[in-house]
Amino acid sequence: MSPKKTPVKKSSKKKSSKKAKKNTQKSARKKSSRTKTRRQADLFSDPRSKKKDAGSRKKASKKTRKSSKAPSARSQPVDGTAEKLATKQKDISVSEFFAKNRHLLGFDSPARALLTTVREAIDNSLDACEEASILPDLFLEVKAIAVDHHRIIMRDNGPGIVRDQLPRIFARLLYGSKFHARKQTRGQQGIGISAAGMYGTLTTGKPMRIVSRTSRRKPAIELILTMDMAKNQPVVRKENEIDVDWGHGTEVQIDLEGTYKKGKHSIDSFLDQVALANPHLQLEYLSPGDKKPTIYNRVTKSLPEPPMEILPHPHGVELGLLMQMLKDTSARTVSGFMCQEFCRVTQNVVRKISDETEGLGRRIDTNRHPGRISAKDAKILHKAIAQTRIMAPPTNCLSPIGEDLMSKSLRRNFEPELVITVTRQPTVYRGNPFQVEAGIAWGGELPGDDLASIFRFANRVPLQYEQGACAITNAIVNSPWRNYEVQQARGALPTGPLAILVHIASVWVPFTSESKKAVAHYEEILKEMRLAIMEAGRKLATHLRRKRRIADAERKKDYIKTYIPQIGIALQNILDLSDRQRTTTENKLADVLERSRKM
Numbered sequence: 001m002s003p004k005k006t007p008v009k010k011s012s013k014k015k016s017s018k019k020a021k022k023n024t025q026k027s028a029r030k031k032s033s034r035t036k037t038r039r040q041a042d043l044f045s046d047p048r049s050k051k052k053d054a055g056s057r058k059k060a061s062k063k064t065r066k067s068s069k070a071p072s073a074r075s076q077p078v079d080g081t082a083e084k085l086a087t088k089q090k091d092i093s094v095s096e097f098f099a100k101n102r103h104l105l106g107f108d109s110p111a112r113a114l115l116t117t118v119r120e121a122i123d124n125s126l127d128a129c130e131e132a133s134i135l136p137d138l139f140l141e142v143k144a145i146a147v148d149h150h151r152i153i154m155r156d157n158g159p160g161i162v163r164d165q166l167p168r169i170f171a172r173l174l175y176g177s178k179f180h181a182r183k184q185t186r187g188q189q190g191i192g193i194s195a196a197g198m199y200g201t202l203t204t205g206k207p208m209r210i211v212s213r214t215s216r217r218k219p220a221i222e223l224i225l226t227m228d229m230a231k232n233q234p235v236v237r238k239e240n241e242i243d244v245d246w247g248h249g250t251e252v253q254i255d256l257e258g259t260y261k262k263g264k265h266s267i268d269s270f271l272d273q274v275a276l277a278n279p280h281l282q283l284e285y286l287s288p289g290d291k292k293p294t295i296y297n298r299v300t301k302s303l304p305e306p307p308m309e310i311l312p313h314p315h316g317v318e319l320g321l322l323m324q325m326l327k328d329t330s331a332r333t334v335s336g337f338m339c340q341e342f343c344r345v346t347q348n349v350v351r352k353i354s355d356e357t358e359g360l361g362r363r364i365d366t367n368r369h370p371g372r373i374s375a376k377d378a379k380i381l382h383k384a385i386a387q388t389r390i391m392a393p394p395t396n397c398l399s400p401i402g403e404d405l406m407s408k409s410l411r412r413n414f415e416p417e418l419v420i421t422v423t424r425q426p427t428v429y430r431g432n433p434f435q436v437e438a439g440i441a442w443g444g445e446l447p448g449d450d451l452a453s454i455f456r457f458a459n460r461v462p463l464q465y466e467q468g469a470c471a472i473t474n475a476i477v478n479s480p481w482r483n484y485e486v487q488q489a490r491g492a493l494p495t496g497p498l499a500i501l502v503h504i505a506s507v508w509v510p511f512t513s514e515s516k517k518a519v520a521h522y523e524e525i526l527k528e529m530r531l532a533i534m535e536a537g538r539k540l541a542t543h544l545r546r547k548r549r550i551a552d553a554e555r556k557k558d559y560i561k562t563y564i565p566q567i568g569i570a571l572q573n574i575l576d577l578s579d580r581q582r583t584t585t586e587n588k589l590a591d592v593l594e595r596s597r598k599m
């Protein structure tokens with residue numbers, strides 16, 4: 001919309017003196033500057049309010065002309081403005097921030113909110129069980145209170161949680177045991193379950209109910225909890241000791257505004273995938289309206305290899321962090337600091353790093369106190385670390401699914417004709433060890449004309465949203481499927497009776513956001529994913545080529561077989577055979593053909 005022009009007063013012809021001319025020019029200049037200001041203001045205004053504004057602007061323009069000066073024309077702020085503005089500065093509580101930006105945590109629609117809550121509860125239960133070396137036996141109920149109001153009840157047989165920790169775990173954001181631990185876990189951020197509880201209370205007004213029991217010898221503790229969002233602190237509304245019929249574990253109950261849906265992004269599909277990536281899981285699931293629970297039976301009774309916690313690798317540390325660590329360490333020498341705070345650093349490695357510092361212009365004495373290392377020296381030390389060859393971090397902090405179990409899970413879920421699984425060797429991005437696995441299920445019941453079904457996993461957790469934004473999808477799309485006898489349109493997923501599973505296991509999965517929906521596009525990660533997919537793809541190609549060769553040979557043989565009686569007659573005529581000899585020859589020919597078919 002063009003800005004409304006203020007009509008220019010026609011100057012009287014009679015007033016043709018010099019003064020009048022000057023006045024006209026001056027007022028035109030003023031008007032043009034007003035128009036410009038308005039045009040700029042229009043850029044930021046709501047287009048719907050422009051009509052209304054145009055009318056009121058006429059009236060206002062008269063007033064403005066009378067009033068002293070427009071604020072934009074002032075070159076000096078009024079005394080005390082900064083002080084007045086300073087009174088408006090406030091701390092922002094993390095819970096208030098995430099309550100406003102709930103979409104960042106996956107609560108952007110009622111359907112997603114329900115799924116996110118289930119996911120956070122399942123992740124925590126599985127993590128807790130594995131950490132305590134307990135085979136997970138979980139119970140999940142999603143109960144419809146109204147169409148857009150559901151209750152989630154999640155119970156696990158984990159180690160339980162001590163009374164003191166319960167309020168903070170469930171009603172304080174950024175509180176947890178996994179953020180600082182450098183080992184593979186489903187949870188990372190210390191936000192998940194408390195954010196779900198906060199969302200539930202915000203949308204339904206109902207508090208969370210937590211029951212936890214740490215041993216058969218102790219009673220279960222029941223807490224009714226809400227969160228004080230301004231302070232990001234828990235508020236215990238009620239506390240009881242109660243009787244439960246289970247020995248140890250935790251039960252979480254959250255009421256929330258959420259809608260239950262079927263389909264690709266449903267809780268049911270999520271649980272199918274959880275079972276796929278967690279073959280050791282036993283789960284009983286009662287969906288809304290169902291009287292009979294769905295049972296997911298475990299495929300194996302052995303728990304995944306427990307991941308060990310590791311120290312950071314020196315190659316992954318950034319300069320600022322290195323400086324902070326030098327300040328905070330309890331070590332008395334740089335050499336002690338390096339060996340104590342990082343993995344794969346020995347005295348020999350420290351010597352090499354020190355030698356490198358010499359090449360960078362200043363040898364840093366590794367016997368110095370870490371606190372006395374200046375910013376300039378820290379920079380040299382950081383560069384020297386980067387230039388020194390250091391063994392890759394240990395990989396016992398990772399717990400991949402493994403080729404065998406991945407294969408079993410894929411067979412159970414799809415009953416395909418062929419399953420191929422690949423587990424790559426662990427490698428490192430930004431000092432974080434990670435490992436990629438890929439699985440392909442081909443044929444069977446899988447639909448032949450559709451795009452491949454993609455199953456993305458990060459630390460055994462299915463990723464259901466933002467497929468297009470995920471590094472896994474990128475790696476699949478950018479693999480040369482046509483070389484593997486699979487159709488693929490340019491820039492698209494491959495087409496065929498094909499399900500592709502990709503799992504990244506890492507001590508820190510780089511998600512694109514806090515809602516943990518998609519993996520970020522780190523070059524090292526993309527490369528590993530493509531290598532895993534290509535390795536599986538090559539094996540698929542071998543199978544498909546062999547299958548095609550056999551089919552071709554079959555076709556040829558069937559063709560020849562139709563002419564065996566004619567060949568028999570021709571041979572009888574040429575060689576003067578009896579009818580019996582002709583039949584024997586025909587049988588022999590059919591036999592030879594049959595034997596070559598079996599070869």
Ligand SMILES: Nc1ncnc2c1ncn2[C@@H]1O[C@H](COP(=O)(O)OP(=O)(O)OP(=O)(O)O)[C@@H](O)[C@H]1O
Nearest residue numbers: 124128169176177178187188189190191192193250
């Ligand atoms: N069912 C449970 N049993 C035992 N401990 C639990 C359970 N649920 C949560 N916890 C503990 O509470 C902590 C906080 O859980 P929360 O889901 O908020 O964060 P997180 O799992 O650490 O990270 P993320 O935000 O990525 O989920 C966890 O780190 C874990 O130590």
Ligand SMILES: [Mg+2]
Nearest residue numbers: 124187192193
């Ligand atoms: Mg969690």
